[in-house]
Amino acid sequence: MTNIILLGPPGAGKGTQARRLVEERGLVQLSTGDMLREAKDSGTEMGKIVADVMARGDLVTDEIVIGLIEEKLDGEKVGGFIFDGFPRTLAQADALGALLARKGETLDAVIEMRVDDAALVDRISGRFTCGACGEVYHDTTKPTKIEGTCDECGSTDLKRRADDNAESLRQRLMEYYKKTSPLIGYYYHAGNLATVDGLAAIDDVAKSVAAVLDR
Numbered sequence: 697m698t699n700i701i702l703l704g705p706p707g708a709g710k711g712t713q714a715r716r717l718v719e720e721r722g723l724v725q726l727s728t729g730d731m732l733r734e735a736k737d738s739g740t741e742m743g744k745i746v747a748d749v750m751a752r753g754d755l756v757t758d759e760i761v762i763g764l765i766e767e768k769l770d771g772e773k774v775g776g777f778i779f780d781g782f783p784r785t786l787a788q789a790d791a792l793g794a795l796l797a798r799k800g801e802t803l804d805a806v807i808e809m810r811v812d813d814a815a816l817v818d819r820i821s822g823r824f825t826c827g828a829c830g831e832v833y834h835d836t837t838k839p840t841k842i843e844g845t846c847d848e849c850g851s852t853d854l855k856r857r858a859d860d861n862a863e864s865l866r867q868r869l870m871e872y873y874k875k876t877s878p879l880i881g882y883y884y885h886a887g888n889l890a891t892v893d894g895l896a897a898i899d900d901v902a903k904s905v906a907a908v909l910d911r
């Protein structure tokens with residue numbers, strides 16, 4: 697079983713690379729952001745609690761996201777997980793370690809996707825996704841071939857995230873630097889950190905990620 701964490705600020709390309717790994721290696725993507733957005737869209741009690749927090753760009757409580765991950769890990773047996781957007785705090789990292797250990801699983805790689813802030817603002821402000829299949833696009837760097845239609849599945853349900861605006865992004869980046877970036881040191885010392893250049897073209901980032909997994 698291969699379990700990996702994709703670590704990096706919002707807009708680093710974690711979701712894009714996770715989707716490729718799902719396709720190419722049959723791993724299961726666990727995105728706490730996607731899970732929380734689903735809860736919000738379906739109007740569950742938890743969804744109502746997290747909606748404002750997410751819109752501001754703050755982090756949801758450790759308790760909620762750890763609970764979401766725990767539920768998924770207790771599900772059916774799969775070839776491995778890609779943790780995308782989790783863990784985001786040291787407490788979450790400790791909890792993940794304990795959950796994996798309890799299941800007799802290991803964490804095989806933590807891949808830090810490094811990008812600079814100027815690129816993040818640009819990437820996030822142009823980003824949109826397909827509501828049906830989840831494909832990620834960008835106004836200038838990866839537009840759809842036919843305007844308003846997903847290249848992958850033909851859906852016209854293309855969406856922009858409510859928190860992909862300048863103000864929320866500023867807060868999301870602050871949260872990243874204050875609470876998530878310490879995980880780089882944490883995993884470096886645990887011995888499983890690898891860093892890839894997240895500013896490279898999507899295919900080149902995918903090659904660097906593959907090189908880490910196949911080393």
Ligand code: AMP
Nearest residue numbers: 728729750753754755756761781782784
């Ligand atoms: P993402 O899709 O990963 O950018 O996450 C969107 C938003 O969901 C974040 O800005 C947080 O408000 C919340 N969120 C997602 N994952 C986590 C997490 N691991 N811990 C706390 N909050 C999270």
